[in-house]
Amino acid sequence: MTSVTNTFAPTPDSDAESRKYLRKIDHLASYLLGGKYDSSADLWNFQIELMELQRKIQESISAEKNRSRRSRGNSTKLRNLKYARYSSRRLGDAFAWLLLGGESRLINPLGENDPVPIGKESHGSRGLMAVSSYLANEGWGFPVIHDITDLLRIGDVTFLQPGQGGGIRTVELKTRHLGSDGEVDGSLQYEVSVNFLAHKDDPAIELSAEIGTKSANVSGDVGAVEPPSLPKRDDRRIARQTKRMARALTRQRARDGEVSTIDGEETLTAIVSPSVEPHWKTLRRIIRKARVDGYSSALVDKAFLYIAFYDASGVKEESFQNSKMIDDVTSSGLIESRVSSRNSIQVYSIPEGETRRPQQYLPYFLYSIPKKAVLDLLHGRLSILVLANAGHIADALEDCGFDVSIPVDTESPIHSIEISAEVEFEGERYRFRTDTVASRVLDCVYGIKGVDHLLNTAQKMKETVPPFMRDRPRGEE
Template sequence: MNSAPQAHGPSPDSDAESKEYLRKIERLANFFISGKFGSSADLWNFQIELMELQRKIQDSIAAEKERIRRSKVKSDRLQNLKYARYSARRLGDSFAWILLGGDSKVINPLGENSPVPIGKEGHGSRGLVAVSSHLANEGWGFPVIHDITDLLRIGDVTFLQPGSGEGVRTVELKTRHLGDDNDIGGSSHYEVSVNFMAHKDDPVIELSADIEKRSSDERIGATADETPKPPRRDDRRIARQAKRMARALTRQRAQDGEVSTIDGEDFITAVISPSPLSHWKDLRRAIREARANGYSSMLVDKAFLYAAFYDASGLEEGSFQNSQFIEDVTSSGLVRSRVNERNSLQIYSIPEGETRRPQQYLPYFLYSIPKRAVFDLLRGRLQIIVVANAGHIADALEDAGFDVTIPKDSESPIHSIEISAQVEHEGVGYRFRTDTVGHRVLDCVYGVKGIDYLLKAAQKMKETIPPLIKDKNAGGE
């Protein structure tokens, strides 16, 4: 195996502050996944509350790092706080996932950037909230604030207009504090200039906003100034942001199976419909058995072994040293494929924990499992370990008619798999090749979809290749 299973959750003796943060995350998650919201205002208040909670967690992390720096004494507290931060951001991902319809064509292009840290509350964040609310009232649609997610890393807010036919609209905001803060009648007034960057099809809006924070109810309002002062700009930074947004929009608007171009490179988007087979029932059974016995496993398509570990008092690293788990992996036939040189076991964990890359697959908060199981995952009482073999995945792809190559000495063979095939269109031959199989494997693992989804995705990409120019090496998305 490429690594040993690790616990991704709070330590069983977690500190009181971290436990309180997880309790608040669970309360928000329960509200959201239970569908207890009755209006768009409820959804808006949910994300504002989640944003405030994430900032508090980040403040606690900063304070703990300072304590460690001063005292030179480490503890599990910092890791517990980071796990709370991860969980809060993953809940934000779940919120965005649902509102954006789980549409990878919309979601994935907005993640092609470095991780965005949780910012402190200030004039910029107040301007973001106030202006998003203002534009929503002006008919732009419901605003999804990117700051509550790790998944959306390009732009600051995406407006949704369900049923309007206009789809989504992502904008970037740059806020600059213009003047002194004033306390007038018990209210604090902040004068800021907000510059909007949107696609050329949308009006470019520049306005100064008077941000009013009322101490009585902490509501924030904004009014536009008719003669705004032009904000200062870092031209290179603006150019990079504009380029990222343009790339994202091009990918979002690309038609299925048609050639599109970004920076001189041709690409084709292959939209894969959901897998017709569901393995949620099997996973629910494995979770029930784990709650009763501490452990259970299930094999999916001879390619993925799901092992559920449960401990009511909280899982630890030693919880995964389970002899039955090792026996299940070896007896399942998972460790041996047709070509010995391709055998390589990869371990995945649900929840996964913090990573630098965006986790562009179904968040566990949205799993088709009982809410109690979701909260067990959150609290570190339940964890699911998934074991996959690159060799079995390669076998399945070859059986489907693809040539498969796994680069030697790859640190992650599964995510380095390349497939190719000869295709013909209108009497012209093409060579299809792609190295994006690894991304689809993550969909299989974290979406509990099975190997049939992977094969369907590969076949779909192969079928969309002929429109590309004959002498180009074709890639798939």
């Protein structure tokens, strides 16, 4: 097994500025997780405070980049500042996850875009916050600001309607600065266009016109509210954004077993209910033991080895070379699947750290572990690794009736697993095939769900296929 490290945690001797930011994130996390808010105004202020913190961290990162570039040296401080930025965005993800009820059918479609950088305060951000607050007061629901998250990358704000039967509406806001009002001391004038997808009889269209959009053109049953008052150079960008929002809305509204056309391709939706209990008891147990001994591990479903390291002064590099861990990996049977050629250990770190892809699984801030343990993860006093073996995952899938294929010499066997199975429908046999196992494995790892969640997901996908075959040529996959 190769050397194991956690490159995403802050260094134990981190600089004062990075520690200051982590303490602020700690404060905000404690406020959110402790349920110390009493009203929607408190949650709105939480977003504002988190956004301001993220901007300060980004300013510090830019300054440190310039300093380290001049000195031509590696900057440990830069690494720690980036970790603080990641942690603040992951806290924003946790906030959005809570308010959206952890529903992947609502969350995931809004992440299918490139990462959105943290921007400085600008006319656009001021217009966004002002209009979001205004629309909330007009009954649109509570506004979740996408900029504080890494998870929500399509649109600027999503409004949540409370109560049973409540829905969501994602909007894109475009702001034009019209100048200052000389008669009102310090005031600024903005024109803000609200762009969203709506049914033709949606009352929100009339309201959007009242706050700055000169007209609202809706084509067909569902259309985009166009902002004709914006400059022509914005037309293509708005068209792209509208297309992304339309794609996200189609995915959000898709029903279980329903075929939707997205970007010209037929897409089958299989909604998997959380029928498998996560292994929180196991995780809490090894955390308690690690707090006493500095290290603990536990095997789950033969395929995953959970490992916890603890050091009150910060988990150090040498902690990951613990000889007990090597013994546990060997004695646990993790590396002994039925087909030896498929044995391959993949190491996952919690927290994961920054990635270009959206982290569409439970943020560690929301783990069902003591709040103290969550904050230990934030500060690097606790580190969790999950070791997974592609061979055992393949064994479990085969035991569930799937054929498993892993490409030879692939860099990441777990993330290259393909599964297939025969499906019978109306007297004909078809072959179901998917290569989406990788994303489900990440959900198992970071959602602490184990192999059963993966098996349930794969089985649900296979069961959803037969109705999809009704109008397709015989023999087609």
